[in-house]
Amino acid sequence: xxxxxxxxxxxxxxxxxxxxxxxxxxxxxxxxxxxxxxxxxxxxxxxxxxxxxxxxxxxxxxxxxxxxxxxxxxxxxxxxxxxxxxxxxxxxxxxxxxxxxxxxxxxxxxxxxxxxxxxxxxxxxxxxxxxxxxxxxxxxxxxxxxxxxxxxxxxxxxxxxxxxxxxxxxxxxxxxxxxxxxxxxxxxxxxxxxxxxxxxxxxxxxxxxxxxxxxxxxxxxxxxxxxxxxxxxxxxxxxxxxxxxxxxxxxxxxxxxxxxxxxxxxxxxxxxxxxxxxxxxxx
Amino acid sequence: xxxxxxxxxxxxxxxxxxxxxxxxxxxxxxxxxxxxxxxxxxxxxxxxxxxxxxxxxxxxxxxxxxxxxxxxxxxxxxxxxxxxxxxxxxxxxxxxxxxxxxxxxxxxxxxxxxxxxxxxxxxxxxxxxxxxxxxxxxxxxxxxxxxxxxxxxxxxxxxxxxxxxxxxxxxxxxxxxxxxxxxxxxxxxxxxxxx
Numbered sequence: 001x002x003x004x005x006x007x008x009x010x011x012x013x014x015x016x017x018x019x020x021x022x023x024x025x026x027x028x029x030x031x032x033x034x035x036x037x038x039x040x041x042x043x044x045x046x047x048x049x050x051x052x053x054x055x056x057x058x059x060x061x062x063x064x065x066x067x068x069x070x071x072x073x074x075x076x077x078x079x080x081x082x083x084x085x086x087x088x089x090x091x092x093x094x095x096x097x098x099x100x101x102x103x104x105x106x107x108x109x110x111x112x113x114x115x116x117x118x119x120x121x122x123x124x125x126x127x128x129x130x131x132x133x134x135x136x137x138x139x140x141x142x143x144x145x146x147x148x149x150x151x152x153x154x155x156x157x158x159x160x161x162x163x164x165x166x167x168x169x170x171x172x173x174x175x176x177x178x179x180x181x182x183x184x185x186x187x188x189x190x191x192x193x194x195x196x197x198x199x200x201x202x203x204x205x206x207x208x209x210x211x212x213x214x215x216x217x218x219x220x221x222x223x224x225x226x227x228x229x230x231x232x233x234x235x236x237x238x239x240x241x242x243x244x245x246x247x248x249x250x251x252x253x254x255x256x257x258x259x260x261x262x263x264x265x266x267x268x269x270x271x272x273x274x275x276x277x278x279x280x281x282x283x
Numbered sequence: 284x285x286x287x288x289x290x291x292x293x294x295x296x297x298x299x300x301x302x303x304x305x306x307x308x309x310x311x312x313x314x315x316x317x318x319x320x321x322x323x324x325x326x327x328x329x330x331x332x333x334x335x336x337x338x339x340x341x342x343x344x345x346x347x348x349x350x351x352x353x354x355x356x357x358x359x360x361x362x363x364x365x366x367x368x369x370x371x372x373x374x375x376x377x378x379x380x381x382x383x384x385x386x387x388x389x390x391x392x393x394x395x396x397x398x399x400x401x402x403x404x405x406x407x408x409x410x411x412x413x414x415x416x417x418x419x420x421x422x423x424x425x426x427x428x429x430x431x432x433x434x435x436x437x438x439x440x441x442x443x444x445x446x447x448x449x450x451x452x453x454x455x456x457x458x459x460x461x462x463x464x465x466x467x468x469x470x471x472x473x474x475x476x477x478x
Contacts, residue, residue, distance in 0.1 A: 025321045025328070027457075027465040028395040127459035137399045138440075139459045181287030181295040225396055227321030227328025229293050251323055251396030259290030 003069045003152040005118055007144050008102065011062025014144040016122050017115075018054040021130035021139075025250040031230055032134040033246050035206060035269030036113050039076040042164045043117035046074035046094045048156040053121030054131040056144070058114040061105045065116070070099045071155065072119040078111025078270065079166040093163040110169035111270045119155035135206050136247040167266075172276040175264050177233060179281055182255035185219045186235075189257050192216050193279040198241065202273035206247040208234075209268040211277055215239035218255060225251040231260040233279075243268055284345065286337070293319070293330040296340065300325070301393050301405055301433075303345045308469060310343045311336060322394040322469050324403075354471045358437060359478035360386070360428050364448035366416070370430065374410040381449060382477065384408045390435065390473040395465070400439035400457025402467035407435050419445030426451045428475070435475075452478070 007014060017040060020033020034040040034057055041051040049055075056063065061080050075082050075091040082089050083104040089095050097103055105114060124131050124141050133140040144150075183189035196214030204210045216239045228234070232244045234254045243260055245268065258281065260268070271277070284303070287295040296307050301324065308322045316332030329336050362382040371378040390404035407430060415431045420443065423429070427438045429446030438444060439456035456466045467473065 023318060025319045026395060026469055028397060028399045028401050029464075125460065128464055139399065178288065178290055181289045224324035224326075226295065226323045226326040227319075229289055229319075229328065229330065231290055249396070250321060251394075256289070259293075261291060 003067070003071070003120060004149050005065055005067045005122070005152055007146065007148045007150070008064040008066060009062070009146055010144050011058050011060060011105070013059035014063050015057045015133040015135075016054050016124060016141050016144070016150070017057040017132045018130055019052045020132050020246055021128045024128050025227060028137075028250050029128060029139065030134055030136055030247050030250060032130065032132040032140065034115065034132070035245055036077060036115065036167065036266040038266050039113070039115045039167060040117070043074045043076040043115045044121070046076070046162070046164065047072040047117045047119040049117055049119065049121050053117065053153070054124070055115055055117040055122060058105065058116060059112065061107045061114040063116070064102060064104045066100060066102045067097060067118070067152070068099065071097050071152070073097045073103055074117050075105055075114060076117075076164060077114040077167050078108040078169050080108040080114055081106035092166055110272070111167055112169075112272050113270055118152055120153040123151045123153040134247050136249060167270055169270050169272070170267070170275070172278065173267050173271060174278050174280050175260055175267070176282050177258040177260050177279045179258045179283065180256075182223065183257050185255035186257055187217060190281045193258065193281045196279070198277045200268070200271045200273050200275045200277060204273065206245055208242040208244050208248060209271065211241045211243070213240070213277075216241060216257060218257075222253045223255060225253045228252045228256070229259060231262060231265055232256040233258050233260060245269060284340065286340065289328065292333065293328060294333060294336060296327045296329065298325060298327075298345060302348065304393065305348045305391075305470070306343060306345045307340070309349045310339050314339060323396065324394070354468070356466060356471050356473045358428075358452050358454055358473060358475050360450040360452050360475045361478045362386075362450040364428065364450045366429075366447040367449045370411065370413060370447050370449055373413050376410065381411065384411055385430075385435070385449060386475050386477055390475075392467045392469050392471045392473060393434070394469050395467065398439055398442055399459070400465040400467065401436060402469075402471075402473075403434045403436055404473055405433060407433060411435070413447060415445040416447060419443055423448065424451070426453060426456075428452055
């Protein structure tokens with residue numbers, strides 16, 4: 001019989017995420033995958049899963065789950081309170097979840113996305129090699145709803161790390177950015193990026209981190225649609241930059257002033273609206 | 284040809300025509316280590332194996348598209364689109380002639396984008412190369428077949444869209460659960476037939 005997990009409450013948004021489906025951009029398919037992949041892979045290691053196993057990405061925590069078998073779970077991302085059957089437990093380390101008991105995750109004080117790994121991993125059918133929910137194109141499982149039941153894979157014996165540090169959500173992000181491919185659409189792109197300051201908009205989502213602040217002055221017009229990469233900083237005519245995150249469209253017609261290094265995108269994935277952002281251009 | 288840097292591990296190769304895009308794509312498509320290869324109207328985005336990519340591009344002949352693996356796809360169409368009369372009027376021909384022109388041509392998938400499985404097909408007869416609608420529709424039904432500029436396409440799913448719609452197809456253009464999810468891939472040859 002298949003092991004299952006029941007999502008009693010999803011919290012604000014609960015999605016199945018793994019490391020996504022890169023390599024299909026030529027078909028118009030976004031990469032998708034966990035926005036803070038670092039936290040997901042740590043959670044998987046804590047419960048003995050392969051790093052790329054599917055877990056849950058929980059916007060502002062708030063979820064409650066139960067399983068029909070005993071299993072190992074781990075909650076990572078920002079510091080957050082968790083309870084098993086109303087007894088306080090620890091995040092960022094493996095937890096034994098007895099059969100039919102309930103894991104409840106609080107709301108983190110900082111940061112945006114909490115990750116939950118369950119031994120065996122969430123075993124919904126893969127689409128284009130991934131179980132991730134892509135909110136832009138609707139590939140992968142639907143966003144979870146209260147009382148959804150998900151199948152779990154076969155567990156391994158947990159090994160390796162036994163405790164991991166929480167994500168520290170910063171009030172101000174300083175993000176390295178490499179100029180191009182369309183920095184020639186901007187007069188002195190480097191100075192404009194270096195001297196500007198922005199805050200994360202509440203219209204940000206898995207498609208992109210929208211920034212409000214200094215207007216980036218650019219030429220008028222559009223480019224014939226061209227391929228877009230995760231981390232591309234697109235500048236629409238209003239001059240307010242958008243940093244493409246994992247569910248970004250594969251092509252776009254606004255100039256990309258620069259590209260944020262992949263290693264720094266997870267900090268944007270954890271940045272609450274209002275977080276200050278500055279860019280540090282590197283060549 | 285211009286190579287534009289795109290972060291640490293990607294390049295945007297900018298060329299002058301769709302034919303040159305096809306040449307660049309064909310030259311790079313079997314290169315080991317390439318993680319993404321995304322042709323578009325005047326560019327090819329390539330991620331991974333940049334040293335080898337630069338080597339290949341240093342000697343690529345943009346005037347010649349090498350023969351590459353290419354599939355033949357046939358799409359049955361019922362030509363009863365809401366803009367068929369508008370297209371006929373703009374081309375100064377009868378609606379029947381629009382159907383004949385569209386179904387007689389052979390197309391090639393230049394690139395995909397906009398939505399999963401949405402292929403931009405080139406090969407449209409000149410009289411059918413027409414502008415988008417002045418005001419886009421908020422909802423274009425899945426399977427709609429339309430034209431815009433030098434391209435024709437079939438909508439894999441319902442989305443907003445401004446293309447002039449001349450027909451519809453029942454064929455599945457994109458199914459993420461299928462072994463080959465996208466019916467159309469860059470380089471494929473496509474024909475439309477009257478359903």
